[in-house]
Amino acid sequence: MVENVSTPLFRTLIAADMQTVDRVIRDRLHSDVVLIRQVAEYIISAGGKRLRPALTLLSGRALGYQGAHLFELAAMIEFIHTATLLHDDVVDESDLRRGRKTANALFGNAASVLVGDFLYTRAFQMMVTTRSMDILEVMAEATNIIAEGEVLQLLNIGNTDVSEDDYLKVIQYKTAKLFEAAARVGALISGAAPEQVQAMADYGMYLGTAFQIIDDVLDYSGDAETIGKSLGDDLAEGKPTLPLIYTMRNGSPEAATLVREALEHANRDRFHDVLNAVQSCGALEYAKNEAVKMAEQAIASLHSIPESETRQALIELARLSVDRSA
Numbered sequence: 001m002v003e004n005v006s007t008p009l010f011r012t013l014i015a016a017d018m019q020t021v022d023r024v025i026r027d028r029l030h031s032d033v034v035l036i037r038q039v040a041e042y043i044i045s046a047g048g049k050r051l052r053p054a055l056t057l058l059s060g061r062a063l064g065y066q067g068a069h070l071f072e073l074a075a076m077i078e079f080i081h082t083a084t085l086l087h088d089d090v091v092d093e094s095d096l097r098r099g100r101k102t103a104n105a106l107f108g109n110a111a112s113v114l115v116g117d118f119l120y121t122r123a124f125q126m127m128v129t130t131r132s133m134d135i136l137e138v139m140a141e142a143t144n145i146i147a148e149g150e151v152l153q154l155l156n157i158g159n160t161d162v163s164e165d166d167y168l169k170v171i172q173y174k175t176a177k178l179f180e181a182a183a184r185v186g187a188l189i190s191g192a193a194p195e196q197v198q199a200m201a202d203y204g205m206y207l208g209t210a211f212q213i214i215d216d217v218l219d220y221s222g223d224a225e226t227i228g229k230s231l232g233d234d235l236a237e238g239k240p241t242l243p244l245i246y247t248m249r250n251g252s253p254e255a256a257t258l259v260r261e262a263l264e265h266a267n268r269d270r271f272h273d274v275l276n277a278v279q280s281c282g283a284l285e286y287a288k289n290e291a292v293k294m295a296e297q298a299i300a301s302l303h304s305i306p307e308s309e310t311r312q313a314l315i316e317l318a319r320l321s322v323d324r325s326a
Contacts, residue, residue, distance in 0.1 A: 008320060010313035014057045017071065021053050024075040028122060035107070039115040043082055043103050051211070051317075052182045053078045058317070059186025059200045062310040069130050069189050077182045079123040080139075084146060084178070086116035091154070092237050135185050142181035149173025158238040160248060160260040167242055171212040172205065179208025199304045203314065206298035211321045213291035216241035218326070220278050235274055238266035242290065243283040244274075251281035291322045 011018075029040045053074035060070040088094070089102040090109045096102060104112040120143070127139055152170045156162050183204030187197040219234045220243050234241050240248075240263055248256045255277035262270040278284060298318040305311050 008313075008316060009309070010054065010058060010317045010320075013310060013313050014054060014061070017057045017061075017074075018050065018054065020071045021050075021057070021074045021078070024071050025078060028075060028079070028126060031118065035111060036115055036118050039086075039103050039107050039111055040082070040119060042106065043086060044078075046097070046100055050078065051321075052081050052178055055179060055182040055204060055207070055317075056186040058310055058314055059183045059204075060190050061186075062200075062305050062308060062314060063187055063190035063192040063196060065186070065190035067189070070186065072126050072129055073135070073185050073189060074182075076123045076126040076139075077178065077185070079119045079126070080143060080146075081178060083116040083119040083123070084150075086112045086119070087150070091150070092233075094233070130189060132188065134188050138181055138184050138188065142177050145173050145177045149175070149177065153239070156240055158264050158266060159240060160263050162240040162245060164242065164245055167240065167245055168209065172209055175212040176205050176208030179211070180204040183207075196304050199301050202301040203298045203318075206294045206301060207318055207321055210291040210294035210298065210318070213242055213287055213294065214322050214324065217243060217284055217287045217291070219243075220275055221284055232268045232271035232275075235262055235271055236266055236268035238263055242287040243278045246283040246286050247274075247278050247281050250286075251277055251283070255281055288322065295319060295322045 025044060029037065029044065031037055031040075056074040056077050057070060060073075085097065086103055089097060090104045090112050094102050095105040102112075103115070107115075124136075124139070127136055149170055149172075153174055156166065156170060180201050181204070184197060184201040187200040192200075216234065219232065219241065235244070244259050244263060247259050251259070258270065258277050259274055261267070262274050295318040299315050302311060302314060305314075
């Protein structure tokens with residue numbers, strides 16, 4: 001197959017590996033319970049960026065690992081991510097993801113939650129195959145912190161007093177922690193030195209933080225068809241994301257009041273007014289600049305990783321994470 005010239009280097013380098021991971025995913029999705037297969041297949045087949053399993057592959061390859069355990073770990077990471085999506089959509093009462101109906105909209109909340117549980121537990125079965133206590137410890141901690149992040153976000157719904165540090169804590173727990181774990185397990189399975197394992201983990205944390213900040217920017221600057229969800233979803237769910245936090249702190253008194261009231265009432269009807277307020281005070285530019293800083297810190301974290309094409313791909317991935325429309 002000839003790669004499109006516009007295909008990013010990180011995609012090109014691991015294209016064959018990702019096909020293997022997809023086969024592992026299909027194999028490990030098997031269950032004698034038909035509904036589990038239906039719901040899991042529906043959400044997995046929706047595609048998505050597959051960034052987290054890609055990060056596991058790139059981390060292992062950057063540190064010279066060539067074994068089959070890497071594919072199992074990458075698939076495991078995707079299962080955990082998919083489980084969080086199933087649970088998120090129920091909590092957020094979402095009906096659209098990646099341009100398609102959410103699993104809960106099609107199969108109901110109960111099925112989505114329970115299949116999410118199946119994917120979590122299947123992921124831990126897959127971890128055990130590596131016989132690495134270090135990897136089990138990393139993933140046990142990561143899934144626990146992700147759960148704490150979900151609860152922190154829930155507590156912040158409609159809270160107009162959330163600080164930028166509070167916001168960063170939520171996304172570092174809820175989103176970036178799985179990026180960090182994905183990079184860390186790829187390094188661990190390679191048998192890398194502790195400082196290199198930590199370097200990859202730091203890269204993953206900064207990358208995941210940058211990625212989520214841009215996601216939050218796109219909710220006020222993207223295109224619904226491109227990003228695969230309705231614009232204003234964060235506002236409708238009462239989520240105080242960085243563009244809104246900045247506007248409440250640095251916008252005009254009228255803009256700050258508007259955003260506070262819209263957040264407190266989780267009011268999508270005021271989306272266009274809020275959008276104007278966010279755009280007029282420079283909140284989107286500020287948030288994007290913060291994401292760029294995180295991406296640059298991710299790149300700086302790679303200083304102890306040997307120079308290679310894969311290391312270059314990791315650098316490219318960090319830059320692409322903040323230069324995107326979806």
